[in-house]
Amino acid sequence: MTQLYILVIQRREDNSINFNRTWDEYENGFGFLSHEFWLGNEKISYITNQRKYQLRMDITTESGCSFFVTYETFRISDSFSHYKLVSTGEYTGTTDPCIEWCPTNKVLNRCKCEGSCADPTCTESCSSTPTCVCPDGFLMDGEDCVPRENCSCFIEEAENGQGVVLADTLETGSNVIGLLHQTVKHIVQRTPTAFDLLQPAGWTGNPFQVMCDVSDGGGWLVFQRRDDSSLSFHRDWNEYREGFGTADGNFWLGNDKLAALTSQGQYELRIDFVSKSGQQTLC
Template identity: 45%
Template sequence: MLFYQRQIRLYLIKPDQYPEPFQTYCDHNTTSGGWTVIQRRVDGSIGFNRTWDEYKNGIGFLGSEFLIGNEKLSHLINQKRYQLRIELENYAGQSYNLTYDNFRIADEWGNYSITSLGVVEGITDLPITWCSSNKDNYDNTCERTCENPNDCVIPDPADPERCLCPENHMILGNSCIPQEQCGCYVQGEGLVLAEGESYINSDCSLRITCNSNVLTSESYSCSADATCEERNDVRRCYCNEWFEGDGLTCTRSGPIDCSDLYAANRRNNGKYTIYPAESSGFEVYCEMSSGGWTVSFNY
């Protein structure tokens, strides 16, 4: 496993029981020679935050960064005894390596887990900070916190060795925890509410609010003159046209005459209901072809 570019060449190999040959890089320059390069990371041009199938079948391109794929790897290293060599180079150009003398992984049924590494040789006190078990290597994604889950904090690209919380995890203090363990996680919706933020359910019958990192629920019901819908990613009750209010209570706001209707792009002549001040509304005939006239009588 080589993590920086060397003088290596492309060859066609076919491990035992693998259905067809495939290309890989072979390194004949490293001490003892004959190393099959199974993974190469150089400049971050290829993202490794991938799906199970992508890790199974392979990631990237042999001409840049790549992983040959866990299915190929499991066939390759289960033919005989193999060593695993890890080579690292830091930004100062210093190189380090480790060699494990008996590298073996399981097949797909065993989730491609490492079953053996054997004895390690090389520098064991590498000047590298390894990511803890609940964090992933930097991959250009953002981080969110339980306290402020709506703000996406993008790490500085100049700090590529930083460890981040994996997907669907959030920061709580100094730890990464599954988002469902945040106090204001809304079950079934896959979201975490910030302090004081509310969430309205799909039929606008329930409002859930985050108070002191605890969810509280209360009934919620739209006015008869309102509609439950989502606008600009916010679902709640919205007052219908010619009404104003918070959606729970809606007050008639017009039109007071035909010119209001004309301004609202109602351009067909005909009967409309208007709501002058102190009126509960009544029907009139509007002449729209002339600009929105209310007809008081007609011969």
């Protein structure tokens, strides 16, 4: 009967040895064979090119659950090829009883500070046992952990930069942003909503089309509308400067035009939102 020997190439038990090392240190090896260590890429390359070797990993979780996995043929190349992993072969092992699989976008961490799309602020709490948490840059949307930019529309707050959610996601809701000025009332005094050509004082370009609305008694000039996701608002500087879209659909009027308009006098800004459930909000 042939006796099998296991040559240990790495051991990590308590993080007493730092494994965040340079290329040369991983090439030569580091640590202590009786405790935590890495044998070294050069030595492992020399050994695994002598004959066929099997790789085995023994793992014990923080909760004390132990398991191992094996790969049938393990070999790495030499220094000339930068110790490339050449072969691992067939995998065997069972990890399900010990491994907790986190939901999409979540990671294991001892500390938790989960904001939500409804309330991006959070208070950090830590425990001795890692749990699946929504990481930095992500927020909870119901039971899902989603990127912050997928949450909704935010107003930035200078105090903490977190923002306050104003509406549901724009794919299913809508928003309209307008300026209030007395001249707009004169433009659309004949009808509650109208499209007109406008050329502000000092504007050297051609007259541009605007949508004006006095349906509530005010004089609103609409400079942005997003009813759905049919028009991308992920644009470059020049496009936001010139404007894009059409006044009778989704659009941005343009920074140059807004600068010319708001330099004429005092304006009031109004933002109208409609959530995916049909609830209307304005500010």
